[in-house]
Amino acid sequence: MFALVDCNNFYVSCQRVFEPAYKDKPVVVLSNNDGCVISRSEEAKKIGIKMGVPAFEIESFRVSHNLKVYSSNYALYGDMSHRVMSILAKLAPEIEIYSIDECFLQLTGFDAGFDFIKFGRELRHKILKYTGIPTCVGIARTKTLAKAANRIAKKEGHGVFMLDDEIDIQICLDKLSVEDVWGIGQRYASKLKSDNVVTALDFTNMPQSWVQKRMTVVGVRTWFELRGKSCIKLEHTSPDKKAICTSRSFGRLLDDFGAIEEAVCNFTARCAAKLRKQKSCAGFLIVFLYTDYFRKDLPQNSKSVTIKLPTHTNSSIELISYACNALKKAYSAGFLYKKAGVIVTDIIPQEQVLVGLFDEVDREKHQKIMQTIDKLNHSFGREKIKVGKQGFNKKWHLKSEYLSPCYTTKLSDVIEVS
Amino acid sequence: MAGLVPTKTLKNPKNKCRFSIATYVIPKRQWIKKQNVCIQFAHLYLSFVQIFNSFNDKPEFMIQIYNLNTVESPHLVPLVLSPISAGFPSPATDYLEEGIDLNKEVVKNPDSTFIAKVVGVSMIDAGFYPGDIIVVDKSLNAKNNDIAVCSIDGEFTLKRIKIEHDRVFLQPENKRFSPIFITPENDFLVWGIVTYLIKKTR
Numbered sequence: 001m002f003a004l005v006d007c008n009n010f011y012v013s014c015q016r017v018f019e020p021a022y023k024d025k026p027v028v029v030l031s032n033n034d035g036c037v038i039s040r041s042e043e044a045k046k047i048g049i050k051m052g053v054p055a056f057e058i059e060s061f062r063v064s065h066n067l068k069v070y071s072s073n074y075a076l077y078g079d080m081s082h083r084v085m086s087i088l089a090k091l092a093p094e095i096e097i098y099s100i101d102e103c104f105l106q107l108t109g110f111d112a113g114f115d116f117i118k119f120g121r122e123l124r125h126k127i128l129k130y131t132g133i134p135t136c137v138g139i140a141r142t143k144t145l146a147k148a149a150n151r152i153a154k155k156e157g158h159g160v161f162m163l164d165d166e167i168d169i170q171i172c173l174d175k176l177s178v179e180d181v182w183g184i185g186q187r188y189a190s191k192l193k194s195d196n197v198v199t200a201l202d203f204t205n206m207p208q209s210w211v212q213k214r215m216t217v218v219g220v221r222t223w224f225e226l227r228g229k230s231c232i233k234l235e236h237t238s239p240d241k242k243a244i245c246t247s248r249s250f251g252r253l254l255d256d257f258g259a260i261e262e263a264v265c266n267f268t269a270r271c272a273a274k275l276r277k278q279k280s281c282a283g284f285l286i287v288f289l290y291t292d293y294f295r296k297d298l299p300q301n302s303k304s305v306t307i308k309l310p311t312h313t314n315s316s317i318e319l320i321s322y323a324c325n326a327l328k329k330a331y332s333a334g335f336l337y338k339k340a341g342v343i344v345t346d347i348i349p350q351e352q353v354l355v356g357l358f359d360e361v362d363r364e365k366h367q368k369i370m371q372t373i374d375k376l377n378h379s380f381g382r383e384k385i386k387v388g389k390q391g392f393n394k395k396w397h398l399k400s401e402y403l404s405p406c407y408t409t410k411l412s413d414v415i416e417v418s
Numbered sequence: 419m420a421g422l423v424p425t426k427t428l429k430n431p432k433n434k435c436r437f438s439i440a441t442y443v444i445p446k447r448q449w450i451k452k453q454n455v456c457i458q459f460a461h462l463y464l465s466f467v468q469i470f471n472s473f474n475d476k477p478e479f480m481i482q483i484y485n486l487n488t489v490e491s492p493h494l495v496p497l498v499l500s501p502i503s504a505g506f507p508s509p510a511t512d513y514l515e516e517g518i519d520l521n522k523e524v525v526k527n528p529d530s531t532f533i534a535k536v537v538g539v540s541m542i543d544a545g546f547y548p549g550d551i552i553v554v555d556k557s558l559n560a561k562n563n564d565i566a567v568c569s570i571d572g573e574f575t576l577k578r579i580k581i582e583h584d585r586v587f588l589q590p591e592n593k594r595f596s597p598i599f600i601t602p603e604n605d606f607l608v609w610g611i612v613t614y615l616i617k618k619t620r
Contacts, residue, residue, distance in 0.1 A: 020607065021572030083529045130530035130557045132609075408532065417552075417567050417576040418538030 001107040001116060001139060004146040005088060005123060008134045008154065010101035011039035014080045015070050017132035018407045018415055027068045030055050033249045033398045034071050071400035079408040083131050091123060096234040104143055106234050120160035140164065143232045144225035147182040148172055173200040173226060183222040188215055200226060240278045246270040247341025251399040253292060255336050261327055263396035265389040267342040268323040272316040275344060276370060281312035281353050283346030285319060287326035292338035303330040312353045315366040320387050524614050530557035532610060534567060541576055544591035550617050554610035565612040571605050
């Protein structure tokens, strides 16, 4: 048996734990840079706020419906997520953290008469009591069915739903449209629909060879899963990334080279830190720079520059110097830029780095410096020590006008009680 | 032993060895630093040797360490299995314990523990002064006389919980404040139970 535990409106719920005044009020959380709506309370959904609408469109609701708006506070959500996952890890034999607010549990080795629904209710109750976060639990024989069961648990409002009975499964799959099946993306869904396969039940009724032909083995796996045969196991470790990208929209349009350079240096440092965390080095570095596509009145200029590094590296110092060179090629004066980013790719484990014959960089020294910086930043806070080029101006910094305190990660930000 | 000078007695690096401290002799102190990896291996080997030793009366062992930096022939380091008399081994070794970890003492359940700060004077007679830090555990169930962080009609408040027959009220610890009686009309929640009060004294 598998269970999928999903936190309800997770970002909004995190905010509400520390602001009980907004318990029954419409609340939304905006994406990075206060761009668009990414999490809505049930009340916000009811007054017609759609997922993904830009922030300026909901401005009027703040007055008319007393809508509470938050900028995203990932320090808070990360900590709350960690608490939820930690509780689950103690209650289930095996778990897979699927995203910041979803977790699969593998429930094997229980007696035949084990009451899974009761177990699900206890999970929910415990997480709510311990952290204040409401959740929904879907239970079924496969991960894909557990995901479907979770949708029902959420919609029908009981919070726990088990999908085990054959007839129940048929009814549920008939109501589920193919694009909502876990593992079937938009592109496959539209392809399937053109073949008159609209619901998940239609999909499971197609012959295996038909699915194999159109959707390869991945589709067949989903097909088996929906028919109750578990093919997708829990993933315990996330595989190391093949490419790492750090990219942000600027808080406002920038034309000044210095400010953009500072941003790019910071993105590069972030990529380098991620590389070091997974103990690997990159061989290619890509810097890209975009003007604001939506401002048709402004001249457009978007460019990306790729650099092959002479030796694979994860040193912030080295990567930043290459990133600056790349940026010089990508940048032209006279444009207003909206977004920049850095991608590092051709990632290999750091033990497999081949040093060039004419390599003049003291790699051992770099490694020591990076280790020291990582250690210091770990104990004194992110980016306490950084490369000089990363600067202090922060003109590029994200907009987050409605940021709440970091209630759980900063002593100066904890709740106050009288 | 000829030609080797016992310069340093190495202790187990992490004190995690289940066996008593191994002592052995290494020729040059400088050399030890360079060969850190080998030395760690030697530790492992020694642990193994010691188990073996406990079954034998007079064993003889040699550890072979290869110097990675040069092409010289491997160094042969004889192993001394009885403690060398470079001082009496510390009698405290078997009793080593970790230090006191306040996190562990104060935070019994990290998943459900939150930190809050006291503002206002309603609990001053119970010792809660403005600026004090309190540790709040959400996992505990409220009992009569617990001090708790409650949310009442959307506001956080710190009070002593009194449960009497069929009614619940919040008792401030300051004569200038009066108790708050909870009615069904109130939106009331015991947010968490205060388990520790932390004060700064200078």
